[in-house]
Amino acid sequence: MSALASPVDVDAPITDGSLALREARDANAGLTRTRPTPAAAFHAARRMYLKGRRVDMRALAAELEISRATLYRWTGQREQLLSDVLWSLSDEIFEQAKADHPEHTGAKRLLAIYRQHVGALVQAEPLRAFLRQETHFALRVLTSPEGGVQSRTVRRLAELYREEQQAGAFRPRVDPSALAYAVVRVTEGFIYNDALATVEPAVDRAARIVALLLD
Numbered sequence: 324m325s326a327l328a329s330p331v332d333v334d335a336p337i338t339d340g341s342l343a344l345r346e347a348r349d350a351n352a353g354l355t356r357t358r359p360t361p362a363a364a365f366h367a368a369r370r371m372y373l374k375g376r377r378v379d380m381r382a383l384a385a386e387l388e389i390s391r392a393t394l395y396r397w398t399g400q401r402e403q404l405l406s407d408v409l410w411s412l413s414d415e416i417f418e419q420a421k422a423d424h425p426e427h428t429g430a431k432r433l434l435a436i437y438r439q440h441v442g443a444l445v446q447a448e449p450l451r452a453f454l455r456q457e458t459h460f461a462l463r464v465l466t467s468p469e470g471g472v473q474s475r476t477v478r479r480l481a482e483l484y485r486e487e488q489q490a491g492a493f494r495p496r497v498d499p500s501a502l503a504y505a506v507v508r509v510t511e512g513f514i515y516n517d518a519l520a521t522v523e524p525a526v527d528r529a530a531r532i533v534a535l536l537l538d
Contacts, residue, residue: 340471341365341399344407359387361397365407368398372408375452380404405464406471409450413472416443417479429492430537433483437506437533442526445514454515466511473511477503495537506533 343365367386371378380401384394398404420439427435444450454461464470480503487493495502513529 340407340410341397341403343368343398343404344411347411359389363387364389364394364397365404365411368404369408369411372405372412372453373449375449377456378405378408402460402464403471405453409453409464410472410475412447413440413444413476414479416440421483428490429487430534433487433493433537434530434534436483438526438530441510441514441529445526462515466515473507477507480506493537502536505536509533509536 341361343361346360346362347365349362364383364387367383368378371383378401380391380394384391387394398407417436417440420436420443423439424432424435465472468474477500481500484493484495484499484502488495488499497505509532510529513525
């Protein structure tokens with residue numbers, strides 16, 4: 324086993340994030356029509372993002388008829404909120420990709436999930452709009468270890484790789500957390516650099532490199 328290590332804390336819970344995210348993901352929390360809730364704040368922010376609008380904390384507080392102090396207590400700072408929104412959307416796509424490939428095992432399954440997940444991300448117009456409108460901020464949220472999206476994506480991938488490893492269908496050459504980190508970093512280079520250069524993100528080229536890493 325290689326001594327390579329991922330800088331991501333793989334033991335941290337993937338459900339980490341704001342109170343708003345935690346309540347939005349809790350099926351028992353529910354939404355109420357009579358008063359605003361942390362979950363309602365999260366869903367309102369997602370709607371703003373999906374419409375291609377700038378997620379503005381002042382506008383969000385006004386929509387919910389709460390103070391900005393209450394909003395920040397629920398969602399954290401704007402960077403935290405955007406991180407949670409982006410992560411939640413990406414994770415839904417990832418889980419769908421996993422469900423769509425039950426017939427595959429091992430590296431073939433991992434690559435099929437990767438192609439579907441990343442392919443959907445690069446086609447998402449809200450993500451493209453976010454990168455166009457707030458380029459430097461968007462890159463910090465999406466690609467920095469502190470941004471919240473990268474670290475949770477690495478942990479989710481590492482979980483998947485370990486599932487296949489424990490099933491005896493996949494024998495990674497390095498620790499799954501290090502492998503997941505490498506896959507995420509390769510992907511970021513192709514998706515976000517290409518998007519900023521206003522060329523079509525090269526999913527096929529990225530997938531060929533990832534295939535080598537998973538071999």
